[in-house]
Amino acid sequence: MHIYDNIYLGKTSRFLRAAYQRILRWLPIVSIYGYALLYMYTGYDKLKNIKSFIKGNESIPFIGQYAPLIGWGVPIAEIVLAILLVFPFLKLRLPALWASVILMGIFTLYMALMIKFVPDRLCHCGGVIESMSWTLHLIFNIAWLGAGVYAIKKLNVN
Amino acid sequence: MKTKIKNSVMSALLGVAVLGGAVLMQSFGEKTTETFTFVRVSGDSNSIDPLDYEYHPTNQCIANNPQNNCSADWSESSTPNIGDNPTGTLQPASLKKGSRLQ
Numbered sequence A: 001m002h003i004y005d006n007i008y009l010g011k012t013s014r015f016l017r018a019a020y021q022r023i024l025r026w027l028p029i030v031s032i033y034g035y036a037l038l039y040m041y042t043g044y045d046k047l048k049n050i051k052s053f054i055k056g057n058e059s060i061p062f063i064g065q066y067a068p069l070i071g072w073g074v075p076i077a078e079i080v081l082a083i084l085l086v087f088p089f090l091k092l093r094l095p096a097l098w099a100s101v102i103l104m105g106i107f108t109l110y111m112a113l114m115i116k117f118v119p120d121r122l123c124h125c126g127g128v129i130e131s132m133s134w135t136l137h138l139i140f141n142i143a144w145l146g147a148g149v150y151a152i153k154k155l156n157v158n
Numbered sequence B: 001m002k003t004k005i006k007n008s009v010m011s012a013l014l015g016v017a018v019l020g021g022a023v024l025m026q027s028f029g030e031k032t033t034e035t036f037t038f039v040r041v042s043g044d045s046n047s048i049d050p051l052d053y054e055y056h057p058t059n060q061c062i063a064n065n066p067q068n069n070c071s072a073d074w075s076e077s078s079t080p081n082i083g084d085n086p087t088g089t090l091q092p093a094s095l096k097k098g099s100r101l102q
Helices: A003-048 A050-058 A064-086 A093-117 A127-131 A134-157 B002-028
Strands: B035-040 B053-055 B069-075
Touching: A003 A050, A003 A064, A003 A093, A003 A134, A003 B002, A050 A064, A064 A093, A064 B002, A093 A134, B053 B069
Parallel strands: none
Antiparallel strands: B035 B053, B035 B069
C-alpha cells in the first residue's frame, strides 16, 4: 500500500468517525422530537377517524372487547406523550420518553405477533404509516425502539 | 440562568413547531384521488355489496386464493376515512382475488 493511500484512508476514517459521533450526539434529541412528531401525527389521525379506529379494534382477537377503551386511550395517550416530550418546563421529558418507548414496544410486539400468527392482518396505525408493508412497518418500529432506548440511556447519563 | 431560560423557550418553540407540523402533515397528507381500493371484510367471495367492503389504505390482500376476492375499487366523491364502507360506484373488473381480511 502506498503512503498516500494511508493518508487517504486516515482522512476517510476520521471523517466517518466524526460523522458517526455527530449522529450519536444528535440522536437523543432527534429521537425525542421524532417521537413527538410521530405520536402527534398518528394520534391526531386516529382521533379524526375514531369511529373506524374503534370498529377496527373490535375485530382484533383477545382485545376486541376493550375496543372503545383502546380506541380512545391510545390516541389520547399518544397526543399527551407528544406534548410532554417537547415541553422542557415540565421536567417530565424522561418519564414521557420511557412511556413512549414502552408504547412503541407494545406496538412492535403486536406487529410481530400479527406477522407470525395471523395470515389476514389489520392495521389501524394512522395516516401514511398505514400504507407501509408489514415488514417495513416492523423495521420502522424497531428502529424507533432502538433510537428511544439509546435516548433514554443518554438522558440518564446526563 | 438566563441561558437556561432561553434554551427552554427555544426548545418549547421547536416543540410547538414539531407538533404543529405533525397536525399539518396529517391534514394535508390525505388522498384527493377519486378512485379508492376497499377491502372486503365480510360477505361472499364475489360480493359487490358496499357493506361488505371497508376502506384500508394498506390493501393487505393475500392474492394466492383464487376462491375469494379480497378488494375492489370504488369511485368516491370524497376521500373515505379508514373503515368506511364505499358510498360510490364499483369500478368494473376491479375485484381482486385473494383471502379477505378477518
